[in-house]
Amino acid sequence: MKGYAVLAPGEHGWLEREKPAAGPMDAVVRPIAVAPCSSDTHTMHMGSTTGSPVILGHEAVAEVVEVGALVRGFRPGDIVVVPCVTPDWEAPALQQRGANNAHDYASMASFKYLTQKDGVFAEFFHVNNADANLVLLPKDVSVDAALMTVDMMSTGFYGAEMADIQLGDTVVVFGIGPVGLMAVAGARLRGAGRIIGIGTRPNCAELAREYGATDIVSYKDGDVVQQILELEGGKVDRAILAGGDASTLNQALSVVKSNGVVSNVTFLDPTDTYHIPAPLWGLGMSDISICGGFCPGGAYRIQKMLRLIQNGRVAPEKMLNYQYDGFDKIPEAFVAMDQKPRDLIKPVVHIQW
Amino acid sequence: MKGYAVLAPGEHGWLEREKPAAGPMDAVVRPIAVAPCSSDTHTMHMGSTTGSPVILGHEAVAEVVEVGALVRGFRPGDIVVVPCVTPDWEAPALQQRGANNAHDYASMASFKYLTQKDGVFAEFFHVNNADANLVLLPKDVSVDAALMTVDMMSTGFYGAEMADIQLGDTVVVFGIGPVGLMAVAGARLRGAGRIIGIGTRPNCAELAREYGATDIVSYKDGDVVQQILELEGGKVDRAILAGGDASTLNQALSVVKSNGVVSNVTFLDPTDTYHIPAPLWGLGMSDISICGGFCPGGAYRIQKMLRLIQNGRVAPEKMLNYQYDGFDKIPEAFVAMDQKPRDLIKPVVHIQW
Amino acid sequence: MKGYAVLAPGEHGWLEREKPAAGPMDAVVRPIAVAPCSSDTHTMHMGSTTGSPVILGHEAVAEVVEVGALVRGFRPGDIVVVPCVTPDWEAPALQQRGANNAHDYASMASFKYLTQKDGVFAEFFHVNNADANLVLLPKDVSVDAALMTVDMMSTGFYGAEMADIQLGDTVVVFGIGPVGLMAVAGARLRGAGRIIGIGTRPNCAELAREYGATDIVSYKDGDVVQQILELEGGKVDRAILAGGDASTLNQALSVVKSNGVVSNVTFLDPTDTYHIPAPLWGLGMSDISICGGFCPGGAYRIQKMLRLIQNGRVAPEKMLNYQYDGFDKIPEAFVAMDQKPRDLIKPVVHIQW
C-alpha cells in the first residue's frame, strides 16, 4: 500500500509499505478524511524520531477494514473517529486517577502515530486497542466536525481545562491558529468572561470572535503585555499558550494574577529554552501554576467532544477552510499546511475509495 | 522603643522607633519568642524594599498589649501566635475560593512585616485585623512549637499541599533546612510512600529521617538526578523545592514523571533566572505541573497547624537547636542565622519582660 | 422609615422602623430595584426565625446613603450591587480554602437578611462589611441584570459549579424556575453537552432553551425518570436539583451514573424528609456524590457574575417578566411571587426616590 511519508529530514514523498495487520485487540482502517497538522510538518522538517522513514498524519476519520479476534465493538464497514492519542489501556500507570490519558510512563507515550508507527496518510493504518480507542461516527455529526475532535478540539480544550477557569474569569489565549481557536472555544465552554485572543491573521481573528473571543490583540499594534494590561485595567486570571515559543511563557507570566494559572498546549522546538527571570515568577512564590500537557486520547474523550458538537456547543469544522478531494491530494494539503498561506486555518482531505 | 533593623544594604543594628498604635481592628503586641529566618537575613543583605530602615523579624509568639475598639476576640495579656502573613481580610480578591491567603492582588501582598511595616524584632509590633489573624496559644502547645507554625510549618506544608501528593507517592524534597524539613513532615502527613530528602548536613539528615524521610541523597555522593533515578528505579511522582536556586527546578523536572507535580517554596534571589531547555519540560507537553507559592497566613491556617501539634502529628520545635534568652540576644541569633554554622537548623530567642 | 415585613406566620404588611445606622465598616443604602424571591414568601408563611416581625427582601441594587468611618471603597451616591449573602470577613472559618462564602461556623450563617436583621424591602437597609461585600454597578450592566446576580445567578450557577461538570457531560436540571434557569445557563457555561430541563411551564421552557437546554421533559408526559433514561439512552453524568422536594433527590439518584454528582440548590421545607432506599445509592457505594449548598456571597463573587454579563455570556434580566414601578408596589410584587401566576418567572420592583 502507499503512504505519504517523511523520508529524511526535510524530505517527504510517497512510500510503499505492507498493509498493516490487526493483532487480537486491534483494528485496521482506511481513512475517509484526514487533516495535516503542524506536528506532521515539524516531523517532516526534523526527520522521524525513529530514524527511518515513517508515514505522516495523525488526524483521521476512517472506515474499519479488519478487526482482531478480541474486538467486540466494531466490525468492517463501521465509520470511526480515531483519536490521535491511542493508549494501550492495560498499562497500570494509565489507571492513575486524574492523569492525562496521553501519558503513561513517559511524555507522549501514547502518541503512537509518527513516533512509534506509521501515520494515517496511508491507504490503511493500524489502531491499537480498538474497543478502547475507536468511536463510531454519530449520524448527526459531520465527518469534518468529527475530524476536528481527534486533536484540535481535544488539545485546545485541554488548554482550557488545565487553566482551571472559574466562572467570569478573564482568559488570554496566545495564538489563534486552529489549536488556539479551540482553546478560545474551550475557554468559553468553561465559563470565561472576557477572552482575549492574541493574533494577527484577519480570518483567524474573525473566527476567534465567533468562538467566543471578546477582544483581539495583535503584536503589530505594540507590546502585547502592555496592551493586555491596559485592556483589562490590570492583570488577568488565566492564560493559555497555543502559539509562540518559549518566550511567550514570559508574556503570560507578566499578565497573570497571583492564584492564576498559565497552561501550555504549544509544541515547542527541541532547541528552544525557557529563560524566566525569577522576579517574573514572584521569586518562586507567585502562586501562579504553570501546566503543560499533551492531547488527551482514548474513546471516552472523543465521545465527550462529539457530544459537544451534537448539542451545538461548538462547530469546529468552520476551521477547515482549505478543502481537498482525493487520496492523491494529500501532498498538496500537506504542503499548504507547511507553507501556511496567510488565509489558511486548517486543511482537510476527503477520500473516497 | 527599640527594634533590630536593617539600616542599609548589608548593615544591621538597633533602631529607635515610636511604639506602634492599634487602629480599630488591630492589636499591638510584644514578642515573647522570635525566630530569625533567612528572609530576614536576605532583607538585611539586599536592603529593605521600602528604601529606608525597617525592623527585621516576622516569626513571633507574643503577648497582646493593646487592641482596637472593634477587636472582639483578644485583650491585653493574651498570649498569641502571630502568622507571618496577615491579610487585610476585607479585600475582595481574598474571597477567591481556593486562593492562597498570602496574596490578594499581588504576589506576597499580605506579607507585611519587612516589606510594608516594621517586623517583630522589637519591643512592640503591630498586627492588622487582629480577630482574623491572631490565634490564642493553646495550653497544650509549647511556645517553641507554636513559633514554628507561623512560617516554617505553614510554608513547608504548603509545599507538600501544592504537590498534590497521592497515597503512596514517592516524593523528593530538595533541601532539608527548616522549610525542607517541614516539607518532609508535610509530605508524610499527606501520605507519601518513599520520601527522598536531598541534603548533606548530618543533623538535618537525621531530623529529616525522624520527620519521615526514607532516604537521604547528597550531592557529595555524585549527581543528584542520577542518584534519585537509581534509588527509585525510575522517575518519581512529586518533587518539592525547598532549597537551591533556579537550576534546582531542572533537577526536579529531570526526575518527575508525567502527570506529576513540582512545587516550589524556595525564595529565589532576584538576580536568578530559570533556564529550562524545552525537552526537559516535554517540549511544553510533559503534563508536569509547576507550582510555587508563598506561606499561607491568617488565623484559620495557624489553628490547623496547631491542631497537628496538639495531636502529636509533628514536633516542629525539634528544629530549634540554637536557643537564646533575652531581647538583647536578638543580634546574636540573627548573626547565627546569617552565618549558618554547620550544625544550625533554626535559632530561637525567648524574651521575658 | 417604612418596610414591608412578615408580621406573624402567614401575615405580611408595612412596618415602621428606625432608619438603620452604619457601624465603622458598614454602609446604609436605599434600594433602587428589588426582587421578591420564594425565600421571602417562605419566610412569610413560616414566620420569621427571630420570632418577631422582620422586614422581607434580600435581592437589591441600591444607592449608598451613609458609610462607616473605615469604609474606603464607597461613598454616598454610589450605585451598588448588594449580594444577598454578606459575610463578616474577619471570621477565621471563612479563611478555609475552597469553602463556600455563605457559611462560616454554621449553615447559612452569612445570610443575614430575614434571619438576623431586616431585609431590603425598606426605605433604607444595612450592609455589613461594605468594602468586602458591595460592588459598584458597572456602567455597561443594567440594573435588572445586576439584580439577578445577587441570588438567582449566584445560586443557580453554584448548582452547576458543585456538579463539577466536565466538557460534554449530559446534565439534568430538575426545575426551571428562576434558579433552575440559571442552573441551566450555568451548566452551559461549564461546558455541558446535552442539558435536560425538567418542567412544565411554557415560557420557562422557552427561556430554558434560550439559556442552553437542549431538551425539556415534563412530568405531564409520564414518569420523569423513565423519560430521561429513554432520551439519553441510559444514565446521565450530572443532575442539579433546583426545584421539587426531598423526593426529587431520588429521581436524580435514579438517573445519574456512577462517578457522577447530584447537586442541590433547592431550599427544602423544614418538615420534609429524604427517604432514600439504600439500593438507590448503590448500598452506599454508588460513587455518586451528593452536594448541596447555599448561594455564595461577597464582592468577589458578584464581580465575577457581572463579568459574565458584561461579556455577553448570559442575560439573566430576561427572567424579569413582571415589572413594577414604585416603592409602594412592593406588596403587589410580593403577592405575585407568593401566588405564582402561571406565566410569572420573576418579578422586579424599580424604585425612584
Place this chain on the structure above:
Amino acid sequence: MKGYAVLAPGEHGWLEREKPAAGPMDAVVRPIAVAPCSSDTHTMHMGSTTGSPVILGHEAVAEVVEVGALVRGFRPGDIVVVPCVTPDWEAPALQQRGANNAHDYASMASFKYLTQKDGVFAEFFHVNNADANLVLLPKDVSVDAALMTVDMMSTGFYGAEMADIQLGDTVVVFGIGPVGLMAVAGARLRGAGRIIGIGTRPNCAELAREYGATDIVSYKDGDVVQQILELEGGKVDRAILAGGDASTLNQALSVVKSNGVVSNVTFLDPTDTYHIPAPLWGLGMSDISICGGFCPGGAYRIQKMLRLIQNGRVAPEKMLNYQYDGFDKIPEAFVAMDQKPRDLIKPVVHIQW
C-alpha cells in the same frame, strides 16, 4: 477442583467446579493466602446475586498457574497480589479522569468475584486482564500485609480520600472494624489532626489508637453525637462511615461542619433506607458533601498501597489476629468471620500446596 461456596441463601459448603481457563489476557492463579470478609458472609446470607451457587472469597494473594497468550508481565510461579476489584480496562467509561476504577457504567461493575464469577476460596481462580490488574508481591512485603491491600486498605483509605481531609482537620470514623481501622490509618496519612474512632471492642480500640486515633467514643457511654460535640467543643471537619447502618449517616450529619464532607465505605443492607430530616442537611443547603464509593481496584492502586507498607507508613497485617493454616481451614475462618467473636478483627488462611 473444590471451592467454598454459597449454595443457597444462608447455606454454605464445598462445591466441585471445573478449573477455570485463562482467556488471552487473563491468568489463572491458586491462592496462597485468603481472608474472609463481611461481604462474603453477607453474600452467604443473602444468596448469590446470580441465583446459583457461587464460590465465595475476594481477598487473596496467589501464585500464577497459567497466563493467556497476550499477557506479558506475568508467568507461572509468580506470587501476585490480586485486587478484589478487577476492571476490564478496555471499557471507555473507565477512561473518565478522576473516576473510581471500581465502576464503569454501573455501580460495582468491576467487582466480579461473588457477583459475576467464582471467588478466591478455591483451588484455582480466574483473573481478567492480568497485566492491568495483578501486582508482583514485593520481596519486602509480607503475604499478610499484601493481603490487606486488596480490599481493607484500598476501601478504608478510599473513605479517607473521598473525605478530602485537609491538614489538621478533625475526623470522626464511625466503626473500627477492619475497614474502619484502615480508614483511621488513612485519615492519619492524609494529615488529620484529631481522629475520633467510634467503637466499643477493646482490641479494635487499641489498634485504632495505634493506627492514629486520638480518641475513642463508645455508644455504651451515652449518645454518640453528644459525646463527639463535647469532645471537640463543637462540630468536626469530616466524617467517615465505616460501620453502622443508614441511620449512622444522620449521626455524621449532626456532627460535621458546613463545608465538610461525609464519606461512606459501609456496605448497607439492601432493605435499609436513609431517612434524613431536611434540617439535618441544612434544608439542602448545608454545604456538606456526601460521598460514598466502592473499593478502587486495578494494579496501580495496589502498587501504591504496597508502597505505603514498604516505607513503613502502615502495618495492616496487625489486624489479622485469627490465623488459620491450610485450604481446608477456609470454612472455619469463614464461620469465624460470620459469627464475629468479640476479639476477632480479621481472619486469614494461609495455604500451602
